[in-house]
Amino acid sequence: MTITSPVAPRSGWTVLLRRPMFWAYLILLLFGLRSFAAGDLYAAGGAPIAALTAVLAQCLLVVLFTVLIRRLDLFEKEPPVLLALAFLWGAFIAPAVAAPANGALLSLAGKTGGASFAADWGAALAGPLSEEWLKGLGVVAILVIAREHLHRSLDGLVYGAMVGLGFEALENFGYAVNAALTDVNDDFSAALGSSVARLLFGVGAHVIFTGIAGFGLGYARTALDRSYGHRVLVAAGAVLTGYGLHVLWNSPLLGQLGVLGALAKYAVLVLLFALVYRYTARKEFAWFAATVHEEEPEIITPHEVYALRTGRARRKARRLARRQYGSVGAQRMHQLQDAQLALAIALENSPDHELDPSVDRARHDVRHARLALEQQGVR
Numbered sequence: 001m002t003i004t005s006p007v008a009p010r011s012g013w014t015v016l017l018r019r020p021m022f023w024a025y026l027i028l029l030l031f032g033l034r035s036f037a038a039g040d041l042y043a044a045g046g047a048p049i050a051a052l053t054a055v056l057a058q059c060l061l062v063v064l065f066t067v068l069i070r071r072l073d074l075f076e077k078e079p080p081v082l083l084a085l086a087f088l089w090g091a092f093i094a095p096a097v098a099a100p101a102n103g104a105l106l107s108l109a110g111k112t113g114g115a116s117f118a119a120d121w122g123a124a125l126a127g128p129l130s131e132e133w134l135k136g137l138g139v140v141a142i143l144v145i146a147r148e149h150l151h152r153s154l155d156g157l158v159y160g161a162m163v164g165l166g167f168e169a170l171e172n173f174g175y176a177v178n179a180a181l182t183d184v185n186d187d188f189s190a191a192l193g194s195s196v197a198r199l200l201f202g203v204g205a206h207v208i209f210t211g212i213a214g215f216g217l218g219y220a221r222t223a224l225d226r227s228y229g230h231r232v233l234v235a236a237g238a239v240l241t242g243y244g245l246h247v248l249w250n251s252p253l254l255g256q257l258g259v260l261g262a263l264a265k266y267a268v269l270v271l272l273f274a275l276v277y278r279y280t281a282r283k284e285f286a287w288f289a290a291t292v293h294e295e296e297p298e299i300i301t302p303h304e305v306y307a308l309r310t311g312r313a314r315r316k317a318r319r320l321a322r323r324q325y326g327s328v329g330a331q332r333m334h335q336l337q338d339a340q341l342a343l344a345i346a347l348e349n350s351p352d353h354e355l356d357p358s359v360d361r362a363r364h365d366v367r368h369a370r371l372a373l374e375q376q377g378v379r
Contacts, residue, residue, distance in 0.1 A: 016145065019144075019145060021141055021144045021145050022145050024141075025085065025089070025093075025141055025145065028089075028093045029088060029089075029092060029093055031093070031096055032088075032091075032092030032093040032094075032095070032096040033092050034096075035092070035095070035096035035099075036092050036095070036096070036170070039099065039174075040170070040173060040174045040177055043177050043178070043181060044177050046181055047177060047180040047181055047187040047191070049187055049188050049191075050176065050177060050179075050180030050181075050187040050188055050190065050191030051173075051176075051177055051180075051191070053176070053188055053191045053192050053195065054172070054173045054176035054177060054180075054191050054194075054195055055173065057172070057176070057192075057195035057196075057199065058169040058170075058172055058173050058195070060199075061165075061168070061169055061172070061199060061203070062087075062165060062169050065161075065165050065204060065207060066083070066087075066162075066165070069083075069158060069161045069162060069165065069207070070083070070158075071311070072154065072157065072158055072161070072277065072281075073154055073155070073158055073284065074281070074284065074285075074308075074310065074311055074314075075284050075285075075287070075288050075341060075344065075345075076151070076155075076284075076341075076345055078146075078149060078155065078158055078159070079146075079149065082142060082145070082146045082149060082159070083158075083159070083162050085142055085145065085146075086138065086139070086142045086159045086160075086162035086163045086166070087162045087163070087165060087166035088166060089135075089138035089141065089142065089163050089166065090135055090138055090162070090163035090164055090165060090166025090167035090168075090170075090206070090210070091166035091167065091169060091170045092166075092170070093134075093138065094131065094134040094135050094137075094138055094163070094166075094167055095167065095170055095171070095174075097130075097134055098130045098131045098134050101126075101129075101130035102126050102127060102130050102131075105122075105125065105126035105129060105130055106118060106122045106123075106126045109121065109122040109125060109126060110122070120252045121251065121252065123250040124247050124248075124250040124251035124252070125247070127246060127250050128243050128246035128247050128250065131167070131246070132209060132210070132213065132239070132242055132243045132246055135160075135163050135164060135167055135206070135209070135210045135213070136210070136213050136217070136239060136242075138163040138210075139156065139159055139160045139163055139210065139213065139214045139217050140217060142159045142163070143155075143156060143159065143217060143218065143221060146159070150218060150221055150222060151222060151287075151348065152218070152222050152280070152283055152284060152287060153215050153216075153218040153219040153222055153223065153279075153280050153283065154215070154218070154277075154280035154281070154283065154284055155218050155222075156214040156215050156216070156217045156218015156219065156221070156222075157211050157212070157214050157215040157218060157276065157277065157280055158211075158214070159214050159218075160210040160211045160212070160213055160214015160215065160217070160218075161207045161208075161210065161211035161214065163210045163214070164206035164207040164208070164209055164210030164211060165204075165206070165207050167206045167210070168204070168205065168206035168207065171206070172194075172195065172198045172199075175194050175198060176190075176191040176194040176195050176198075177191065179191060179193065179194040180194075201259075201262055201266070202249060202262070202266060205245075205246075205249055205266075205269060208242075208245065208269045208270070208272075208273045209242040209243075209245055209246050210242060211242075211273060211276075212238050212241050212242040212245070212272065212273060212276050213238055213239045213241075213242035213243075215238050215276050215280060216234055216235040216236070216237065216238020216239050216241075217235055217238070217239070219231060219234050219235060219238070220232060220234065220235035238276070241272065245268070245269050245272065248265055248268065248269075249265055249266075249269065253265070281310075285308075285309045285310075287348075288305070288308065288341075288344050289305050291344045291347050291348055292305060292340070292343065292344050292347070295343070295363075298367065298370070299340070299343065299363060299366050299367070300340050300343075300366070304336075304337075304340065307337075308337060308340065308341065314337055317333055317337070318330045318333045318334055318337075321333040321373075321376075325376045326376075328376055329373070329376045332369065332372050332373040332376050333373060335369045335372065335373075336366070336369040336370055336373050338369075339362070339365040339366040339368075339369040340366055342362055342365065343359070343362040343363060343365070343366055345362075346358050346359045346361075346362040347359060347362075
């Protein structure tokens with residue numbers, strides 16, 4: 001029996017095509033692609049080898065972080081098409097407006113504060129001010145387009161992280177191409193050096209900024225058991241936190257410490273993101289435990305519920321099955337876990353747990369997986 005990892009019910013194209021926000025998204029995407037073609041892509045024609053180097057480096061970044069982001073939600077994977085839409089907003093739509101806005105804000109900083117002030121604080125003020133709200137709008141757009149997939153705050157965090165990943169990848173590409181064009185010696189070395197530096201220092205920063213903001217926006221939409229004012233405050237706090245972290249990262253603070261200063265600021269980013277994720281992960285497990293609470297022990301036991309709380313706990317259960325009954329036992333345990341997770345999603349999306357055929361099928365899959373496991377001697 002083959003049971004795939006649980007994925008949220010898909011948004012069919014017929015559903016998307018009936019939503020005005022999706023059409024607005026497509027129009028904005030065309031505008032963003034046109035801006036990219038006239039800007040970074042045109043510039044890349046002057047240094048094709050460097051551009052290829054930058055593309056390969058960013059492909060590595062995107063693949064790595066996409067895998068990591070998809071693993072954040074242990075209980076319900078978001079549809080790939082929606083993750084792609086979030087990525088494309090960050091990659092093409094947000095930069096199309098942010099780039100000219102950055103230039104204008106940097107010019108304003110120079111005129112009002114002087115050249116020295118603009119050199120020190122221009123990036124810290126202009127970048128976050130022009131970029132964070134544009135990325136945040138992308139999260140809002142995806143949450144509107146994919147509203148049936150928005151169940152808890154972690155969903156907002158995941159979509160926000162994908163928007164940030166798209167922005168970071170294209171920003172890194174632009175930096176690498178510009179480095180190659182301004183280097184009088186070697187295009188390839190300049191692009192490679194820029195790409196490596198961006199991967200080593202501050203990698204995933206935009207994922208963190210927009211992921212935290214996405215958490216707040218998702219919370220405001222899904223925490224319906226809390227008051228409207230509370231949800232607005234949490235959303236505003238999360239958005240401002242993402243903005244503040246961007247200011248901190250771009251600022252000259254701790255600059256006198258060199259690499260150590262950058263590492264200290266990066267540690268703050270990672271720590272705050274980890275705290276936000278820990279909160280959302282606990283909420284996800286609480287939802288799962290409550291959803292399957294009334295199921296019979298033949299479907300899921302309290303011990304099995306607890307064993308599904310984290311990725312580490314799941315792997316521990318599979319390792320135990322492997323030690324006792326070999327690789328087939330571990331495979332059967334994995335199938336049982338996936339079937340139980342799929343059942344929780346079916347229960348969440350069902351108006352009637354007893355009469356819904358999708359719930360019946362999910363329970364049947366669990367029983368079938370358990371029978372296969374018991375035949376391996378695991379009881």
